[in-house]
Amino acid sequence: MYSFDYVKPGSIDEAVAALQAEDAQALGGGQTLIPTLRQRLAQPSVLVDLGGCLDAGVASQDGGCRIGGGATHASVAASADAPKWLRAVADGIGDPQVRNRGTIGGSLANNDPASDYPAAVLGSGAEISTNARTIAADDYFQGMFETALNEGEIITGVTFPKLEAANYQKFDQPASRFALVGVFVGKGAGGVRVAVTGASESGVHRWADAEAALAGNFSTDAVPGAPSADGVISDLHGSAEYRAHLVAVLTRRAVAAAG
């Protein structure tokens, strides 16, 4: 990797200030950033480690939960204060090393088009808190690796609502074990939401046709056939048609498992 400076601020304000430096880069759990640095694919001037200032806790809240931006996947997976469906999502991310280092804030700020948390956040209708504001999930995800975050804006927490039924179905890409396709189905006060990760060239997104069908009939029979393969990722692990097919299969399975 290239040389860089490293700071670990003790408060959010200090972190925000540190991130004003040109080519500064926030460091969460580093599960994407550190490999990127090692391959010399990024050259930040300074790494601002958020581990010293972010809340890493998990707390139940109004039947849902609030998770600090610094919470690791392992701590969410192990927390009795997180709903079971969310614990299952966290427990399926990466491997034990990744889960013990990676954070929810880091995952959402990166917004990898095949990662798991974006599907859970979008599919549950969660809210993302930053040092400056609160952003609804529908407004937050803006394409592959694109989010509503401004330069230097830091995710401080995520609030997941109470859901009556929810489930995340992930089909592993065999090498990376990221989601080849992942589907989160959530049914709550706001209706039925279906969020898809891994499939679209525009990143995580909602599947409106399925949501409409399931709103009146929350059963596997109601799930539509495969969505259009237009704009769906095609690579050595699966064609666009295959991924589109998986979206429907996994949605059915998520509905069935959500009960």
Add this chain to the structure above:
Amino acid sequence: MPKDQGIGASSKRREDVRFLTGKGQYTDDINRPGQTYAYFLRSNVAHGKINGIDTSAAASAPGVVGIFTAKDLEAAGGVPCGWQVTDKHGEPMKEPKHPILAEGKVCHVGDPIAAVIAESLNQARDAAELIDLDIEELPPVIDMRAAISGGPTVHDEAPDNICFDWDFIADNKEAVDQAIAGAHHVTTLTLTNNRLVANAVEPRCAIGEYDAARDEHTLYTTSQNPHVIRLLMGAFVLSIPEHKLRVVAPDVGGGFGSKIYHYAEEAFVTWAAKAVGRPIKWTADRSESFMSDAQGRDHQTKVELALDENGKFLALRCETLANMGAYLSTFAPCVPTYLHGTLLSGNYTTPVIHTNVKAVFTNTVPVDAYRGAGRPEATFQLERTIDKAAREMGIDPVELRKRNFIAPDAFPYQTPVAVQYDTGNYGATMDKAVAMADLDSYAARKTASEAKGKRRGLGIASYIEACGIAPSSLVGALGARAGLYEAATVRVNPTGNVAVMTGSHSHGQGHETTFAQVVAEMLGCDEANVDIVHGDTAKIPFGMGTYGSRSIAVGGSAIVRSVEKIIEKGKKIAAHLMEAAEADVTFADGQFSVAGTDKSVDWGTVALTAYVPHNFPHETLEPGLEETSFYDPANFTYPAGAYICEVEVDADTGKVDIASFVAADDFGNVINPMIVEGQVHGGLTQGLGQALLENCVYDENGQLVSASLMDYAMPRADDMPSFGVDHSCQTPCTHNPLGVKGCGEAGAIGSPPALVNAVVDALSDLGVTHIDMPVSPGRVWAAIQAAQN
């Protein structure tokens, strides 16, 4: 009661103490005083003309010790190829130069262009980024069919990109054509044997060092055969006399073939260490391993099998395109030819066989032997085709194989493809596998799978391999430019303990344990009293190293021969001590005795006396107790077996789960059953990894798409079932002293067709007749869609 030591005991692997406690000494663990670091600037295009390399800015970067390009290496030779194939017109194969650093053009992504030596690796990398390359991109050729059909030319020496066009056995061609033309049934199958990346846990590493005062070079390297590297590099590349060149291959973390070969980086650090007057270390990172380690397999084949109305095989015809990549790696030409064509008889009595192999240059990383090397390709062709024939003719796949097995009383069996099998019993391993797999209750398991919404499939495969790679006379006749014997020195120390210097090289196989068991058994001593030394040309006799499942069969036999000489010498000493006739002295359980008397001397006394020869008759008895043997066997060995795989396929997603896998192998006699079981587990996992997960993919521009472990799917523990392994069916090898055959590659040879046969079985009622490896979920789903449309 199992033995607790010696031959047949499952002795714990002594080397694991250091491996599992972090005390192994791998090449990268070695650091030499004043050491510098090398970084290779590699091509990022698959094919291009080098118009200029400007290193001036890089040369003045901090920490730079030296920067080198091809023009600095004009006196050096190219990286040599160790095997010559003669094509069907009697012409030698096309052998374009493989320069250490690219000369005028680059031929694959990863081709090294320049090397930067600096005080630290980071400084070397920083400086490399300042090198200004002027490369004019040329259209690359990646696909083999395009390469031989007027595509761009990789090397001017081979304008049609064909390295050789090989017929085997040419004289059989007419008979095969006739048999196929007139046969009751002909099964045809076109298949691909997917390209693989070896991915040893330890990446390649090389340290060059030059001692100016002694004019001596040392290369520390990740190699399976240090003497082969010394010979190839010293004699053919750098013109360093062998007595001035030491090659050390210390602990090596897996090879699987990829560390047999002599690589450009080894020659470079050896040469450059003298040029800069400092030791130089180079360690590949994983990305470099993907684009610079020789890759495996990559064959496309059309198979035609002719059968009579009873399912007897009448003739076999195979036509293969074998990818060589951009340059000929050390043993590349022998893989699709003599390690492949000679195995096409399999376990069967097929009377006539003909194969044509066209070896093709493409703008991809060189391809060479990878665990099994040619034999997995042959086995996959045969066993997939036989399975298809069984389905087409409505014959049970076990029964069809049994009808065609070479009978146990037919050995030695001369195949129509040059090799002669010494011994075997293929029906026995098949019966054993069928029993282990509990096929009687298969129908119930299939029903249970269906109740879960899964399709269950059953796959059968037999295999045979020619391994214990040797003998010199045979491989010489087939084109090897080296002999393939093995060497061992057994040194008894004055206090009776034993050092064995072997030319075999352990890179995970457990030789230090297994070889000690053999010696302990023969000498009647404790295994702990035997030390195994390997991997250093300064310490061991000239040996050929480890590959082709040859270590116990060839290297172990060399040790046996030396121990036999030790015992003979010991008898002479004992006879002298007991004032008896040498012919009357016997040796058993560590005691030399005079037959028919109560006179005996123990091992320790004989050993000590050998080095304290106060009253030896020196005209007839030399001091010392040390013997060397070079063992060159009469034939290959022929391990064989039967594998049965059951899979569950989720037709909605295409996901294949291996429900069970049993392996019944005939390895002849077994030295350490636990180690053999481990070798089988590893081989099966690599074979099933190829069949289910692994795939090395280039795009049309020659960029490696599966260039990291994020896209190249290695098998993990949870991808594998709990294997059922058996090696009780033993037909000992008839021509080596231990009766052993070798077990390292078997699992990787027999398992791919077993798995693919099972997947096709699960989907056959949908109309699926074949899926190429890896049978990934996307491919399975696509095959179902294609069959139904």
